[in-house]
Amino acid sequence: MKILIIEDEISLLEEVAIFLRNAGHLCECASTYYEAEDKLALFDYEMIVLDITLPGGDGLDLLKTLKQKHSETGIIIISAKNSLDDKLLGLNIGADDYITKPFHLSELNARVNAVFRRKFHKGDSKVSIAEFVINADAKSVSVLGNPVILTPREYELLEYMTINKNRMLSKQSIAEHLWGDDFDSDNYDFLYVHINNLRKKLVDAGAQDRIKSIYGLGYRFTV
């Protein structure tokens, strides 16, 4: 997927670009309003990750012009403002999703994938990873052709892990993905139960045990 990342904080921009490249996307970067304007005039992108507080102009203006020219492009807004007004405004102008700083890169990746799926893979949304086939529309999973019955939470967990495969996902990032941004806890031990149930169901269905715990930091789904 060809993605343009527009973010004025170079350090963050680099990190997001490296991450999305590792996740298998083609990434380009712009750190100012004008740079972004130029790139958008010259090239087409499937996805744009846009920080709306940009030097040189309002990111929301960029969004407006963008929507007029390339209405098919998926757009995810990054904002430091956790403000409902900005969020609604952005979504009304045509953004597909909205994520507030600070965010987990794995969460951004999940959002990019979800937007991409919604925009470009209408109808067929089956993804094969190793011995799994995941149907994002039906929210179902099969292992080696046999369907596995998962609870909605377990499905979300597996989907999040497969989207961010081979990557250590922090417990907090998993908890926030499953329970929402405002979920506030010092203790993520309860995740353990869900991970264990999921692992058991997958292994029972004949899959390899691919979920590894990393020093209590989080979990990695290895393929």
Added chain:
Amino acid sequence: MKLLNQTNRIYLYSTGATMLVMLISIFFILKTVIKEELDEQLTQKATVAVEILESGTLPNDPFTIIETVGPHYQSPDIFTDTLIYNSSEGETELFRKLVTTTTIDQNKYRITLLSSELEWQDLIMVLTIIFIVAVLLSILGSFRLNKYLSSKIWEPFFYNLNLLKKFSVKQPADLEFSTSRIDEFQQLKETIEKLTARVSKDYRLLKEFTENASHEFQTPVSIIITKLDSLMQQEQLSKHDAEKLNSIRHAANRISRLTKDTLLLTKIESRQFSVESNINLAAVLSQQVGLHHEIFQTKHLNIQISIPESFSINANPTLLEKMLSNLLSNAFKHNVDHGWIKINLNSKKLIVENSGPDPGIPVNELFDRYKKGFQSSSSFGLGLAIIQEIAVFHRWLVDYSYDNSRHLITVHFNI
């Protein structure tokens, strides 16, 4: 005491005292003047009586008494007051009396002349009454006038005072202060205008600063968290380093959450949320309880819930969710292993009770920002402050109590 009453009271005392002094003085002055007048009349009557005597007759007047006295009788002219019994009226009357002597054809006469003071006394009485009535009328009149004038003159003052009473930095409205032709009031008005404008501006700047600072924090925190995330991806990470990275990330998360909470408080205070009607509180509460279910299990808490099927309320959905989430997470954080939580919702109030240790600080300080009872806990003490602010925003009332290892928070909806 009102200013008008205060001035009226002083005015009444001073006028009363002045009038009393004047009344007494006038009484004595009148009395003296009348005495002099009476004495003059008596002297004239004496001259007339002497003339009548010289003509050889006696004056035909009951109040002129002529007596013959011895040739050696000596007496100066004496004016005195005397009481004489009036048999026809059956009472004694005050008379002015002149005793004088005269010699006509070697005969010495003592002439006693009397004149009633009664009518003069009546005159004094009438004059005094007229004076008192006039004074009372003038005092009453000036009271009325004062009242009327002050209601007119002070009108802009009271108008501005009422505006000031309603003034709140949190809800700055354009205050149209009333102008006055009176210099002092005009000065007061201008000063108040400047002051309220400055207070509102300072408050706005402070709020903007808090908002901007909170926003600006999020970008560096994002960088820290994303960089940490990529460090954590290293295959050859040692357990020791992993633990260090983990605690750095915990700290970064705390900064992020702290700024988010501070920002939320600022936004609630500046009314950046709108109220929607018919939010199903019962549904939102059930959903929040569901979200917290897993976390409650980590302390093996016994949960008892009593929620009606549907209960609608006017609220902002985001804030309502935040308040319920904070209430539940408080009930969890300040709980003990194998403790309990009781949630009870009815049309009047929501009660969240839980077992837990003593918070250790006075109950009324718990709702203050950055005050935390459990010093060891990693919360910032903003949880209750946010609950409180959200309640104030919706005009609900929150109260908290602790006794017997039991925390109890009640949100009253109809107040």
